[in-house]
Amino acid sequence: MRVLLTGHQGYLGTVMAPVLAAAGHEVVGLDAGLFADCVLGPPPADPPGHRVDLRDVTAEHVADVDAVIHLAALSNDPLGSLAPELTYDINHHASVRLARLARDAGVRRFLYASTCSVYGAAGGADLVTEDAPLRPVTPYAESKVRVEDDLHALADGDFSPVFMRNATAFGYSPRLRADIVLNNLVGHALLSGEVLVLSDGTPWRPLVHAADIARAFAAALTAPREAVHDRAFNIGSEINNVTVAEIAEQVAEAVSGSKVVITGETGADPRSYRVDFSRFRAAAEGFDCEWTVKQGAVELADAYREFELTRDDFERRFTRLAVLRAASDSGAVDDTLRWRP
């Protein structure tokens, strides 16, 4: 298939592009390149791509494309809360526009990167299925719910949106993010000797390796239409349904000499959900995640050591919010986060 991969220069896109290529697909990227230089380790070999803002996409970008994988977004809760209106412009309106253009151009499958954050403060011991009520607690998560609703309305006999509700990602990507929980805790542990948990550690936070997300999207591309058409899927694995305290323990084991510090305060983030991932395993027969949290912590610690992660890079270069703030302060981007000419 010829696949348009938006967000191909992000954390997940940089891992996904080679997985799709290895599966035999022709990948064309599309990204504004906001984090293109946020690289840890050898520079990635990006597929050919369009350097364009999602809000400026035209019919040309979706011409001759069989499927779209849509990752491009302001990608986390703090970013969304910083500029809610931008989050809705980019994550919601521009995504729905892209989907309409794709449908009009005859694209048959549209895989949308949603998130388990749509379940919000689901709490409790029960596993959350895709049919659970959606309780987004941030503009970021709300934007994902709105896109799911609007794409659902576009589904028809020729156009199949698929809602991939990813757990929180972890693991090494050449375009690293250090602002997601496991990647962050491993960095703290190495740089300070402490695995610092700024809460009581009790929230459930299911995790999934970036490479497993990439394999899941590759599987969803070729799964039978009737198995995935207009359906939501939780992407992850029950073995990685962990509390933040458990994540911290795994990190302390992976980074020798580090110790867990749980501050015990009420965390700022009310999200807590344990998730059932069986629907996707059934739809994409043979799919299962390969990575455990422990393996990911070891992999990250090795990569951080090998590529000599510095505190400055950890706090600025690999933290999405800090990168955008710096680009805005320096005038590189305008107040709508578009590059200035």
Ligand SMILES: NC(=O)c1ccc[n+]([C@@H]2O[C@H](COP(=O)([O-])OP(=O)(O)OC[C@H]3O[C@@H](n4cnc5c(N)ncnc54)[C@H](O)[C@@H]3O)[C@@H](O)[C@H]2O)c1
């Ligand atoms: N990483 C996770 O834990 C996680 C979990 C669930 C869902 N997701 C979703 O997966 C997707 C990818 O996440 P990620 O971790 O790779 O994030 P990321 O921030 O690393 O990548 C997002 C990419 O989108 C691009 N982008 C942002 N705004 C754009 C715009 N206006 N025009 C064009 N490109 C733009 C950025 O340049 C970047 O390359 C996002 O939609 C995110 O919400 C991520």
